[in-house]
Amino acid sequence: MPRGNGLGPPWWHGRFRGCGYKITLGREAILNALIKADQHLSAEDIYQKVHTTYPAIGLTTVYRTLEILVNMGLVFKFDFGDGRARYELVEGSKKSHHHHHLVCTNCKRVIDYTDFVDDEIGLLKKTEKGLSKKYSFEITNHVIQFYGLCGQCKNTK
């Protein structure tokens, strides 16, 4: 559950300053857009949303801020294969939990799912251990995505 429900300063200010970054209106607005979002936003999506309440924002700043957030580990960056990156607040920053994605190759819809995630985590742990030993490869991240047709697109075909 996020703190800062209208009372003190937003929960991420401390972490932001701790990394030596300044708090600016643009960054504030971008974070809020990500916090309010219930979907996976592109840089352009975020730019549009922020632009309505803070017209001075530049797309460049959106890209730069997102890069910082990704490097700080506050935001995930995804590639769903449509040529533009998508951004999503990391679990713990929101109500969300660890999840993976179903991507419809037809309508580009993306479904979050948490089913079987425990099983997946178990396998991943085991795999990571084995692979890091065999290839002395240090795994820091993983991607699991399913591609196919969503219910609606399946029926339309």
Added chain:
Amino acid sequence: MPRGNGLGPPWWHGRFRGCGYKITLGREAILNALIKADQHLSAEDIYQKVHTTYPAIGLTTVYRTLEILVNMGLVFKFDFGDGRARYELVEGSKKSHHHHHLVCTNCKRVIDYTDFVDDEIGLLKKTEKGLSKKYSFEITNHVIQFYGLCGQCKNTK
């Protein structure tokens, strides 16, 4: 094991014609580049290779042919996060088996691995069944990739 070891026409000619495509020198050269390759090639990589034996080739044709091959299911298209797509002959077209990838985020090296693939397949089957039922999502493809530091880059840090 691929057929056509110097005797009849290449194994993929039939499938190609079956889809209504014509056999051309360019397509022949591109397929051969993929067959001979032991790594994951970008469009530019393929263009360079083909260009040495068939200078008339155009990069455009490489892209067009790759798209056909991907749609026909003869070639996989991957995104390892470095801004350019990589292509790899599908299992069965070569000696290769079903495998997944370890991607070094530092040197961009990609390691094929088959370890734990059986376990993974088991989980995937289960997951696919559950997800297709719950979300009526028809899964046609999946991506499992691990990101991190390869042995060499780990030591250099």
Added chain:
DNA sequence: TTTGTAAATGGAAACCATTTTCAATAAGGA
């Protein structure tokens, strides 16, 4: 073999998400 026709081709231009450049601005410690 010759011919007809649609498919295929290459080069140049367009596309488009993202990055770089740079002069102006603003955050925040002193």
Added chain:
DNA sequence: TCCTTATTGAAAATGGTTTCCATTTACAAA
């Protein structure tokens, strides 16, 4: 309030991929 330096936005650059279009080619039919 003042100073320093990070941050910013606009415009230009970048670079992989796609589109355009006039020319060439594969190959089936004659």
